[in-house]
Amino acid sequence: MTSPPDFPPLRTERLILRVLRAEDATALHRLVNDWEVAKNLARVRYPYELARAEEWVRSTWAQIAAGDAWHLAIVGEEDGSEGPVERLVGCVALTLDSDRKQAELGYWVGRKFWGHGVATEAAAALCRWALETLGLTGIHASALKDNARSAAVLQRVGLQPAGEAMQTFISRGGPMPVRLFRAGREALLAPPPETPRVEKPILLVAAVALVDADGRVLLARRPEGKPLAGLWEFPGGKVKPGESPEAALIRELKEELDIDVSESCLAPFTFASHGYEAFHLMMPLYLCRKWGGTIRPVEGQALAWVRPQQMGGYAMPPADKPLVAMLLDFL
Numbered sequence: 001m002t003s004p005p006d007f008p009p010l011r012t013e014r015l016i017l018r019v020l021r022a023e024d025a026t027a028l029h030r031l032v033n034d035w036e037v038a039k040n041l042a043r044v045r046y047p048y049e050l051a052r053a054e055e056w057v058r059s060t061w062a063q064i065a066a067g068d069a070w071h072l073a074i075v076g077e078e079d080g081s082e083g084p085v086e087r088l089v090g091c092v093a094l095t096l097d098s099d100r101k102q103a104e105l106g107y108w109v110g111r112k113f114w115g116h117g118v119a120t121e122a123a124a125a126l127c128r129w130a131l132e133t134l135g136l137t138g139i140h141a142s143a144l145k146d147n148a149r150s151a152a153v154l155q156r157v158g159l160q161p162a163g164e165a166m167q168t169f170i171s172r173g174g175p176m177p178v179r180l181f182r183a184g185r186e187a188l189l190a191p192p193p194e195t196p197r198v199e200k201p202i203l204l205v206a207a208v209a210l211v212d213a214d215g216r217v218l219l220a221r222r223p224e225g226k227p228l229a230g231l232w233e234f235p236g237g238k239v240k241p242g243e244s245p246e247a248a249l250i251r252e253l254k255e256e257l258d259i260d261v262s263e264s265c266l267a268p269f270t271f272a273s274h275g276y277e278a279f280h281l282m283m284p285l286y287l288c289r290k291w292g293g294t295i296r297p298v299e300g301q302a303l304a305w306v307r308p309q310q311m312g313g314y315a316m317p318p319a320d321k322p323l324v325a326m327l328l329d330f331l
C-alpha cells in the first residue's frame with residue numbers, strides 16, 4: 001500500500017490513536033532507537049534504522065486494510081503558535097490470533113513520556129474499541145519478567161496474570177522469560193475494581209539531608225531525561241545489589257557532588273515508603289553535617305540550600321512530603 005487506509009481516529013481524554021503516517025517514521029525511529037525502549041520489544045532489532053521504521057509504518061497499513069492487526073500511533077497535542085501540534089509519543093497495537101476471536105495487545109511509549117499513564121490510557125481505549133467493534137472474546141499480552149512497568153500497565157487495563165513462558169526477543173538476541181496476561185470480554189468491559197492489585201518491585205534508594213551550619217538543607221534538581229525530571233530531591237540514588245545503603249550514599253555523594261563522606265557521619269533519620277506507578281520506593285533518609293571537599297554539581301544539576309520552612313516552595317517528589325514534615329520538626 002502506498003497510502004494509509006481509512007480508520008477514524010480514537011480519542012481518549014489526553015490522546016489520539018490514529019493510523020501511522022509516512023512522516024511519523026522519523027519521530028518513531030528516534031523514540032524506538034533507544035535501548036531502554038527497544039529492549040522491551042520482541043520484534044525490534046537494535047540499533048533500529050530509519051529505513052526499518054519507514055518500512056514498518058507501511059506494513060501497518062496493509063494489516064489494517066486486511067483487518068489482521070491495528071498498530072496505531074499514540075499522539076498527544078501540544079499548543080503551537082498556529083494552533084495545536086501533534087506529537088508522537090508511542091504506539092499501541094492489537095493483532096488478531098489465527099482464530100480471529102482473540103487478539104494480542106502490545107505497546108511502547110517513548111522514554112521521555114514515561115510515568116504519565118500514556119500506555120494504560122491508550123491500551124484501554126484500543127481494547128474497548130476492539131471488543132465493541134470486532135466482538136473479540138478476549139485479549140492477551142506478555143511482558144518481560146524484568147519489565148514491571150509493563151506488567152503494571154496490563155493489570156491496570158484489566159488483564160490478569162496467566163503464567164509464564166519463554167518468548168524470542170530479537171532486541172535481546174534470543175528467548176527471554178515473560179509473564180503472560182489475559183482477560184475475557186466480560187471482565188474487560190466491566191467497570192474497573194476500586195483498587196486493582198498491582199504487583200510492584202521494591203526499589204531501595206538511599207538519600208541524605210546535608211545540613212549546613214545555618215540549618216539549611218541541600219536539595220538537588222533532577223536532571224532532564226530522568227523520571228520526575230525538574231523536581232527537587234535529597235541527594236542520593238539506588239542501592240546496588242550487595243551494597244549497603246551507607247556505601248551507596250558515599251558513592252553517590254562522590255559521583256553527584258564530589259564530596260567525601262564517612263559512614264560515621266551519616267546519622268539514620270527517617271525513611272520514605274511510597275507506592276509509585278511501577279515500583280514501591282523504600283528510601284532511608286540520613287542526616288549529615290560533616291563532609292570533606294567542596295560541593296560541586298558534577299552532573300550539571302541545579303543545587304539549592306533551603307530551610308525546611310521554605311521547602312514548600314520547591315516541587316518535590318510525592319515520596320518526600322512526609323520527610324519535609326519530619327525535617328521541619330527536627331531542625
Ligand SMILES: Nc1nc2c([nH]c(=O)n2[C@@H]2O[C@H](COP(=O)(O)OP(=O)(O)OP(=O)(O)O)[C@@H](O)[C@H]2O)c(=O)[nH]1
Pocket residue numbers: 205206207226227228232233234235236237238239281283317318319320
Ligand atoms: N535521590 C532521591 N531519589 C528520590 C527522592 N524521592 C524520590 O521519590 N526518589 C526516587 O527514587 C529513585 C532514585 O533513583 P535515581 O534515578 O535518582 O537513582 P540513580 O541516581 O541511581 O539513577 P540512575 O538509575 O539514573 O543511575 C527515583 O525514582 C526517584 O524519583 C529523593 O528525595 N532523592
